[in-house]
Amino acid sequence: MLKALSSSSCSSSDAEEEVRNEKSDSSTASSVPVKILSNEEKNKLSASILKAELLGNMELASELKKRLDASNKLSIASQSPGSKERKKNVGRDEDEDEILMMRDMKGNVRPYPEQKHHAEIDGGRRRKKHKVETHKDGVRVKYFEDDDRHTMKSLYEQEKLRRDWDGDAAMFNKLASKAMQQLDDDEYAIDDELLAKESRKKSDLFIESKQKQRAIIDQKKMAQKIESCQSCFNNTEKHLIVSIGSKVYLSLPRSKSMVDGHCLIVPMQHTCQSNSCDEDVYQEIMAYKKSLVAMFKENDEDIVFMETCKNLPSYPHLTIECIPLPREEGDMAPIYFKKALMECDSEWSQNKKLIEIKNKTIRQSVPTGFPYFHVAFGLDEGYAHVIEDENKFPQYFGREVVGGMLDIDATLWRKPRIEKIEEQIIKVTNFAKRWKPHDFSLPKSK
Ligand SMILES: [Zn+2]
Incomplete structure (x- = not known):
């Protein structure tokens, strides 16, 4: 081996x-x-x-x-x-030293924002009312005492982080206002302003605590996923690897290859999308693509690079599938993919079904956090498609299109069988011989 x-x-x-x-x-x-x-x-x-x-x-x-x-x-x-290690941590907040991350409504992972609410709000004690200066030099500067509690920045952050707990918050507000209606008129008149303010504060606290709970769950889910991810370099099967760069590796599939030369470009660290990965990772992915194009060109072959990025809440590991095609089919590939993409996904899509990437990269064409499919034809960035209905867009979409072009049996693109280790080693050895002269990580012969 x-x-x-x-x-x-x-x-x-x-x-x-x-x-x-x-x-x-x-x-x-x-x-x-x-x-x-x-x-x-x-x-x-x-x-x-x-x-x-x-x-x-x-x-x-x-x-x-x-x-x-x-x-x-x-x-x-x-x-x-x-x-012993666990005991060391007893009495210490588990998340004390960690940066708590959370996923926003667009699926981006970002640090959980620091909350600035005072404990007294939670305690329910009412502060003594004091007069608020609402005018300065005859000009109104604020309407209420707490007008400046939220800055534009904090409101913007809150909006970005808004998720399904907004429904719960709306329900909370509804219940609070219902309770207020039950007060008799006199009492209502006296406590009107105080209750409204209290209700606003409690609603904010409720949203904050929900956000924090969600961030903790997301953090744990992400850690579990990375720990068991079979594409992270530490866990991957090393005998399938044909090249190791500094951030990215090139390997062959565990399952039966669709065609001779079928390979995978994979970042070493866990990352979900090529349009949001680190710049140095992206640059090395492009270097691998360039070398593969040169390698297959020697055999008068083209190559398609496909990335199917879906099911983002489960933190998939970015994998770029590389499938060589005979030159003739390679020339036709953009037409096949264009047709397939125009007919895929939901019938009534909100986004343009086909994004033609010209003089740009995928990173400038699809915003981060969206599920998408990207197919590049050699070094031509090709097409992207924002996936709207993930149930109608199978993981094997790109392989199915190539399978149709080359008339390959469905068992090889739908769910191919895992090959025996001896078969895997033979294909790795054969691929490695072709790859060696194009491996940019090798020292240049003098
Ligand atoms: Zn991974």
Whole structure:
């Protein structure tokens, strides 16, 4: 297996440098104190292990493996009740040191905003009423005492974060106003202003507490997803990898390939969309695309790159599917995809069904947080489509179009079977031979 891998890539000077750094970090694995690693650190360490193996430095690879295993064991042990690590955290707010993230109404993940409400609001004690200056030099400067409690910025943030709890808040307001109606007229007249103010404050608090609860749930869901994600570099099957860049890797599918040369461009760290990933990740994705176009051109082949980004609340890992096509079919591909995209999804769509990306990239064509499909024809950015009804847009949409063009059996594009490991190694070895001269991560021969 290792032989197949070592013929693939990564005897790069960068890789050697990284491995040297790892080595200088740790003279022996046992001399490094064991700590729980973050997902990013785990992915980095896994990449170093693989690179050390490819460079034939088995001693270092084994040391780094021990470090990774020890960290994983410590991580599991820390979850069990009564463990030292867990006890350390007793009495401390679990989320104290973490930046709480939340998903807004458009699906973007952003830091949870700091709330500035005073505890006294919650306590329900009424402050002594004092006169409010509403005019200055004869000009009205405010209407009510709390006019300046919300700035334009905080109102804008609140609007962005508004989600389904707005319905609950509306219900809360309704109940509050109903309760107010039950007061007799005199009492109502006296307490009118105070009750209205109190109701507004409680409503704000209610929304804030709902937002925080949702942010905590989102954070936990995201952490669980990343921990078990099979595309994150730390968890992925290493024998399928043909090239390791600094942020992105190139691998072959576990399942039966649709055609010879079918491969996947995948970021090492968990990220959901190419239109919202970090710029350096995006640039490396483009570098892989460029090299693949050059590789298939040698065989007089074209290539389509497809990204199906849907089901965002479950935090999918961005994967770009690359399928080579004979030149003739490649020339026809834009026509096939145009027709398929015009007929897909819901009949009455609010967005333009076909976004032609000319002199732009996908990052400038579809706003972040929307589910979308993107197909590029070689280095031509091609078409994008904003998915409106995810139930009517299958994950295999792009593969189905290619399957129709090449008259490929549905079993190969709908839900292809997982290949045996021997079959996987043969296809990786064959692909690696073709790929090697185009691998930009390899040192240039002098
Ligand atoms: Zn992932």
